[in-house]
Amino acid sequence: MAGLVACSNGGKGAEPSAGSIASAGASGTAAAEAHDPFGKYEQPLEVSVGKFLNLTDKTLPAGDTPTNNQFTRYLEDKLNVKIKAAWQAGGDAYSQKVSVAIASGDLPDAMVVYSYSDLRKLVEANLLQDMTDTINDYASPLIKDIYTAGNDAALKAATFNGRVMAIPASQGLADSMYMMWIRQDWLDQLGLQPPRTVDELENVIGQFIKTNPDKAQNPIGLPAGNLYGMTNSFPTLNPLFAVYHSYPNNWVRDSEGKAASGLIQPETKEALGKMREMYAAGLIDKEFALRKDPFEPIINGSTGVFFGPWWMGFTPLNEAMNKNPQAKWKAYLLPLDKDGQFNTHVQSPANMFYVVRKGIEHPEAIMKMVNVQTQNELGLDPDAHMDLKVDWVNEPLRAPIAYPDSIEKDSEKVHEALDGKLPVDKLTSVQKRVYDNYLKTKDNPTADIGGWSEAFSYVEGAGQLLRSFNKVPSLYYGETETMTTKGATLGKLQQETINKIIMGAAPLDSFDQFVKDWKRLGGDQITAEVNEAIK
Amino acid sequence: MIHSKSWSGRLADGGIFLVLTGTALLSLYPIWYMVAVSFSSSTAAASGIVKFWPVGFTLKSYQAILNDPAFFTAFGVSVKRVAIGAGLSFLLTVLTAYPLSKEPGRFRGRNVYMWFVIFTMLFSGGLIPWYLTIKAYGLLNSIWALVLPGAVPVFNVILVVNFFRNLPKELEEAGMMDGAGPWYLLSKVYVPLATPVLATVTLFSIVGHWNAYFDGLILISDPAKYPLQTYIQQLVVQVNTQNLTADQLKSLSELSDRTLNAAKIFVTMLPVLIVYPFLQRFFIHGIMLGSVKE
């Protein structure tokens, strides 16, 4: 069967160099029914999905639609699976549709949920198919390898009472590693070195504000839309916390070896003490907690330093470059702790999940679809012949399954090619595009700001992640019962107290009372639950 | 009307003029600001330097709208929705309000019905049961799901009831002397006299239907059937960067394009700007009719 597909589809036959996994699919022909991850169905099989749309996407060729395009046609060819959209929605509408589907129990055969809490709700509502055996039997070797590379953290994230209740996606971890972005041209102009310690950072920010090189109307200190974001939420102060070994988002080992919230540790108090000083001196944005759009000061030159993840070229630095093409932004893994080390927390690889409706006749069909898509996305399916310009959002179900270090790997290969250590034809299609964009835009970013965004993010931002530094994973990434029920109370207490301490509206020692209150109002119970969960 | 020509009267006129103009300017500013943003370069908008005049003037946003066929599809759906929805609401509002405006002595059970109507305005079963009900009626993904559930706007009904009640009782008495029945009185006497309030509630239901996005979000599942505001809502998303994937980053800059969003919001406001002054003619119309009858 599978052999037939390969012929009818491309007619060119698989290249031997295409990798062992693709041929594993083809060799499944003999043992047709025996758990072939790429096995084609005899009869057409209809699968209804909740379809995520990106309405700004313009990459589909004329005549194609989000539900009928090269991806859906390929799935039909390859697996004899026909896609039917139960509903289609983009942006907020998608999460509304998911919420209604969960609450009303009216689920399509499959959809993607973009948060752990949605998954948890679905499991508690008893609406999901147990995927443990399906994944065991039908996940492609590639996907199993990706899960293994992440220490099975993705599978663990989808596990409830010992059963895997969804096909977890797996993301690169790079998004959670915050670094310092700074105006190199300002440093050079003032004859300053990149700040290696917090003291040096304070000096640099002070100089920036005093000299105000871009003549901004209201120069400010460090912006912080969010004080300590886990992933992608920025600008934050994460690296400042990490200098003091404080990881407010993490579950860390306490002195007794038990799991405890990083938020309430003495290290956090120490970090807050420093931030309080900096705020009083105007080195942290006076209005950090109130600002409606924290990107504005970055774009209009009011600040020359902030903390964010590797992809800042995509936003806001693209607009910052448009505003001031002379600006030279650089990324550094700074400031360092007292031992000269850079620290960062890292996220869970699995924040998105393919969920399958309970009672579906062919749960393995969804797994097979994911197998085919993942093979194609990583450029390992020689039969696919896809137009690479078409956005992957047009796949019927879309959540990436990528190696934990996928961003770093891409960046590394591009760097090697740029240094002439790797032939350009060994780059994957994505890496090649980044490489070309870099050469095209490195001297003139605004000529093609879209190309620059990508090249700059991969080469400059992700390039930093190739250095060695201290990555601190959390002991637990899930959400326990009490986290839900006490979340608002504890969240309010925490946000109020910490903002007030930094802004000087409450004494630093109110942190001690906060720790007591936090524990009393549910924190102790949550801690017990977390320790139970990771036992 | 007779106006005093005294100094104090003129001073008062001037004062009133100034207060009204000032307030109107305050109300106008946000719209003016949006228009300024919509004509500015996206960089200027993102850096927050647009305050009053466009910075880096460009028509790019409006060109983008003209080149977006989905925008016009959704526009068409909204026009259809307003036409059916506001028409239906007008009919049902008038029909429901007239009997309820009668004294309990004249229409037995009037108070029971009135409290029933108020009750439905305040209480609801919640989103999910509402969704399940409409699904059970087989209305999902059709234009009727957008117009039928709200076809009796209770607030409007109560306004009209109130207006009917305050019309001179003699009108009805006189009509009945001539042997006119309720249907005749309603259509030939009450509706013409109530033109101002009917124009008002019609404006409200047009605006309500035009601006509604949430029901479209929940009840419609096919993008070609989304009304305009639901469509816009899916473009003007608050980007939740928490769960971005590497390939979503590319679209991030497009999503956060403030200038395009401002232009879209302004374009969606235009029809109302056109319809409103048209409806205002009926406000004036009502006065003249009233004076003739008196």
Next chain:
Amino acid sequence: MRSKGDQLSYHLMLGPGLLVLLLFSVVPMFGIAMAFEHYVPSKGIFHSTWVGLDNLRYLFQIHDGKQIFYNTVFIAVMKIVSNLVVSLVFAVLLNELRLRFYKRVIQTVVYLPHFLSWIILAGILWDILSYRGLVNQILGVFHVEPIMFFASNRWFPFIVVASEVWKEFGFNTIVFLAALTGIGPALYEAAALDGAGRLRRLRHVTLPGLTPVVILLATLSLGNVLNAGFDQIFVLYNPLVFESGDIIDTYVYRSGLLDAQYGFATAVGLMKSAVGFVLILASYFLASKFANYRIF
């Protein structure tokens, strides 16, 4: 004395409207049962576990519950009163304006902010009220230290109320203007012939003419006494003003309970409706008993 025919006609007229309300408002009310259940989607509304008043009790056990309840009522009542007063004054002033065209223009313009989302208005408000924004610059001229309006528990509720009025007063204004057209010009002419000045006409003709609709709007808005405006406060507030700005809806939203615990969400909604309904009932009976006036 009424004929059977008239009664029948009245019922026929009411029929379609009542049917729509029955089908789309009353039928879904089976969902109110969720307020007393531990609702599990896979079991459905009719088979989930009955927990009585537990969901409601939970609402009264939340930390800082008193403060949140107070904030909600304070902001909501301030909004109701300010909105009525401003739009009433505005409508009356507009009615005094002689330039008919200008009158229409202004009437249209003040309705416009209603069309903008809170996200857009919040951006503008923040700009004006920020540390170095317009207001603080003006205050600076008078040597007043800059104020962080959005961080101040003293100012925040007033910012919320004032901006709500800014966005929505045009709506009530339209209702009042429509009601003003119902006052026959003859009354004004009679008053003028009696030699009544502008203020006396206002007191004896305009305001009495508007009273019924003012009372009506005020009574109906009592139904919203626990709705202080989620969309608005959610985009305007920040942790520093939780003390004065956190309301029931924002708290419940942050708790994430709305998504997960449907029973709780329904219980909150039911409580808000019930309080509103009781207040409306009470004002109806008080008005009819003491002023012999029927609101509806």
